[in-house]
């Protein structure tokens with residue numbers, strides 16, 4: 534089998550790339566390890582920043598997001614029993630975020646793929662990459678017990694943190710940072726906590742009150758990453774959520790039956806470089822962030838926007854300018870999102886090793902970022918998503934285009 538772009542992975546990165554390329558008349562084949570039901574049903578994070586909202590709309594897949602998503606102009610930071618509003622729209626020049634869960638984005642993108650008359654090859658096994666330093670890279674895989682080969686012009690490695698693509702880049706530098714914090718996430722049949730998300734810092738640990746629908750909520754608690762979910766009864770979860778998020782005026786989080794719960798560890802990870810020969814990696818294959826800054830899916834979307842522009846320019850004019858600088862353009866923005874996610878994580882979580890002085894400084898930082906114009910602006914512009922800077926690093930014009 535032959536195609537222009539062989540895409541490994543049908544997560545947000547692979548599916549958005551396929552749609553962007555399709556709109557430019559560029560053919561692709563998507564190979565996915567899991568089943569369609571599996572990728573469409575897995576619960577993941579749920580905030581799309583303005584940059585991603587724009588990409589989905591430009592691609593013609595923003596219709597359901599616009600109808601069913603919950604658009605937020607701000608969020609709340611909470612500490613010492615006080616709730617402070619961050620007006621994201623005001624401090625970012627009119628930008629917004631939307632609560633629209635990742636699996637809904639996946640459903641819309643898979644539907645768009647089929648509406649384009651294109652396929653996704655699900656349930657593939659043993660994917661390997663070959664000849665990536667030639668003009669005809671190949672992907673080999675097994676499907677239904679048969680060995681198959683896909684010959685392409687380029688390979689897009691969109692196969693997440695555990696996929697094989699990144700490992701095919703020789704001499705890469707991997708930067709990894711582990712946190713001693715884990716998140717316990719729940720889905721509950723309960724009323725929304727507020728009109729916008731609440732990020733709460735408390736002596737007992739961080740809590741996040743998010744939402745899905747008017748009757749289904751997504752909340753998180755900071756826990757020990759090695760804790761066992763069986764230690765967390767529903768009563769214990771609600772009592773911790775209540776203690777960490779109640780306000781001095783007597784407000785308490787609405788509770789209800791919990792229908793799913795799990796603990797995950799947090800990690801920051803960056804792979805330098807994101808390209809080798811005819812292989813380009815994107816999304817979680819190249820970098821991961823702790824969820825505190827709500828950046829994971831959004832970074833995947835902007836990586837593949839850069840990749841699709843590079844590939845389009847190559848087919849239209851033969852220029853490899855953007856492709857040659859793919860990693861440089863992406864990493865410049867990736868490092869800033871990594872910085873913001875790390876900053877938000879440290880700002881909001883309770884470090885068990887902190888002494889009372891360090892907690893005092895953390896509370897002063899929370900007060901500063903939620904009450905100074907400069908503090909509010911820096912949170913807002915990062916939370917709604919920084920622009921892609923297409924120019925060369927060091928080229929001052931690139932800061933504004």
Ligand code: APR
Pocket residue numbers: 541542543544545546547564565566567572577578635657660691692693694695696697815816817818828829830831833
């Ligand atoms: N062969 C084929 N597909 C694979 C392989 C493989 N060997 N390994 C992984 N995949 C698939 C996974 O099954 C998954 O569907 O690649 C896809 C990668 O998707 P994501 O992990 O969602 O990564 P990405 O598209 O980069 O999106 C990043 O998704 O997981 C969240 O928190 C993450 O929000 C972030 C966003």
Ligand code: PHB
Pocket residue numbers: 577578579580730741743744751824825826827
């Ligand atoms: C979510 O709703 O899943 C969510 C929201 C904001 C975050 C992380 C996760 O920062």
